Amino acid sequence: MxxxxxxxxxxxxxxxxxxxxxxxxxxxxxxxxxxxxxxxxxxxxxxxxxxxxxxxxxxxxxxxxxxxxxxxxxxxxxxxxxxxxxxxxxxxxxxxxxxxxxxxxxxxxxxxxxxxxxxxxxxxxxxxxxxxxCLRFWWEYDALLKMIRSGTHGKLISLSLERLGNYPDWTADNWMLDSKRSGGAILDLHLHDVDWALYALGKPTRLFSSARIGRTGGYDEVAAVWEYDGGPMVAIRGSWLHTSFLMTFRAIFENAVVEYGFPPDPALRVIRRSGQTEKMTSPGGSAYFDEMKYFVECVAGARENSVCPPESTRESVNLVMLEIKSASKGRPLTPA
Ligand SMILES: NC(=O)c1ccc[n+]([C@@H]2O[C@H](COP(=O)([O-])OP(=O)(O)OC[C@H]3O[C@@H](n4cnc5c(N)ncnc54)[C@H](O)[C@@H]3O)[C@@H](O)[C@H]2O)c1
Incomplete structure (x- = not known):
């Protein structure tokens, strides 16, 4: 059909x-x-x-x-x-x-x-x-997820995720520059990394965030720290006050550091404590294509939606809302 x-x-x-x-x-x-x-x-x-x-x-x-x-x-x-x-x-x-x-x-x-x-x-x-x-379908992030789950490089000690951009002044009627329509950078941009951290590591035990109001009228500059009892610490930065787009991560494992997105060589790299460095190159393709293909396969009944169920993406919006609360109250919060 x-x-x-x-x-x-x-x-x-x-x-x-x-x-x-x-x-x-x-x-x-x-x-x-x-x-x-x-x-x-x-x-x-x-x-x-x-x-x-x-x-x-x-x-x-x-x-x-x-x-x-x-x-x-x-x-x-x-x-x-x-x-x-x-x-x-x-x-x-x-x-x-x-x-x-x-x-x-x-x-x-x-x-x-x-x-x-x-x-x-x-x-x-x-x-x-x-x-x-789309990050749930992004090859480099998925490669990192496999390393976290398999324990190939030992336990994950800490993870930093960063997404910086300039103000998006190219959207229709400039809707993205109005936080009442877009939620500001914290919901539009930073949410990508919040969602991926939730997908990869689950809900944090507690989180704290510091943020600044920007041109959209909402939080356009944010630094969040998530803690997992007995697990990794996570630092997530998002900003629309940068001059160009940059998305990066750095994962510190017991036995290696894994990093992605850093100029001038944005490739995914595994730097072992022995000093040996391995560069990993994506086989190509696009996360935007793969996410839609996946959705169509779910609709066609060929698979269950286990990668991106809507209940879990609702939770990532909830975590951004908690970060907004944490920034405005100036204190750490525990997700329910
Ligand atoms: N996944 C990603 O990496 C990513 C990147 C950018 C944007 N987005 C998201 O995609 C969505 C769209 O963003 P965009 O950058 O394409 O914005 P855009 O402004 O380029 O496109 C939005 C389009 O919607 C149209 N539109 C507005 N109201 C409408 C209505 N009532 N009925 C029909 N059309 C209407 C506009 O005319 C415009 O063409 C947003 O939710 C944004 O957060 C996702």
Whole structure:
């Protein structure tokens, strides 16, 4: 059976997801929706669309400016949402109520209450919901996860995760620069590492964070420390006050240091205490492609969603909310 899919929000991530859905076996991309009609550049979509990096074959797609109208007219199995974060919950809930399985970009929503409404809608409609926490599908992070789980280099002593960028002034209507719509850097950017630390190590025993309000009106600069009783210490830094994009990690194991993303050589490196260094190179591919392929396989019934279940991505939003509380109260907190 071919799954009919649509993408809502044809900006940076929407174009990426449309590319993937147009290439996956067993999927037919039939509709694109963006409230700014001009963002879907071709009138009747009978020709290819230039998405910037690549050309998308949208010859079978119809274009819409309103998701509800699209849901009324199309018979869809899958809706991929890549809209501003304040719209994740209302649009995901509407799409699931209309009978669609929903892939929704991260962060899941602006609050845990909204996340809970999305989870309830998924259960009530019997439709799958997956949030695009792409680091869970990122080769280098996955390689680190395997080292942590296997104990190849001994016990993990400490882990630092860093994600720095400049202010994102390229989004539609500049929605990302408004913390009421994006949650600021702490929810939009730093959440990536929060989610991965949760995925890899579980909930911390306690956390403390220090943060600064920035141009978005929310926390755009954050340093968090997570502690695990009997386990590693984790330091997570996020910022939109940097001058360029950088994502790095450094893991200190008993017998080796593993690092990724550092200029001028961003490759994953294992530096053994003996002094021997091993460089590991990704086989290629893209986490954005792999996460969508995984979701489609879950919808098709080929696998259970054990990598990125929505309950766990709800927990990463909860941990960011705890960090916000910790920063504003100036004290450590214990996750429930
Ligand atoms: N996984 C990642 O690495 C990553 C990276 C960047 C952004 N994101 C997430 O992806 C989502 C989209 O971000 P983006 O960078 O693509 O933003 P963007 O501004 O480039 O694209 C958003 C699109 O949604 C459209 N839109 C707004 N309201 C709409 C509505 N009611 N109906 C239909 N379309 C509507 C806009 O016109 C725009 O084209 C956000 O949740 C963001 O946090 C994820």
């Amino acid at each position: 071919t799954l009919k899919a649509a993408v809502v929000g044809f900006g940076g991530l929407g174009r990426t997801h449309a590319q993937t859905l147009s290439k996956l076996d067993g999927v037919e991309l039939v509709a694109l929706c963006d409230k700014h009609a001009e963002r879907i550049k071709s009138g009747d979509l009978a020709i290819n669309i230039d998405t910037g990096a690549k050309t998308l074959d949208a010859s079978k797609c119809r274009a819409y400016t309103d998701m509800k109208e699209m849901l009324r007219r199309e018979k869809l199995d899958i809706v991929a949402l890549a809209v501003p974060t304040d719209l994740h919950a209302p649009l995901a809930i509407a799409a699931m109520k209309a009978g669609c399985h929903v892939f929704c970009e991260k962060p899941m929503a602006l609050s845990t209450r909204q996340c809970d409404s999305m989870l309830a809608a998924s259960r009530a409609a019997g439709r799958q919901l997956m949030i695009g926490q």
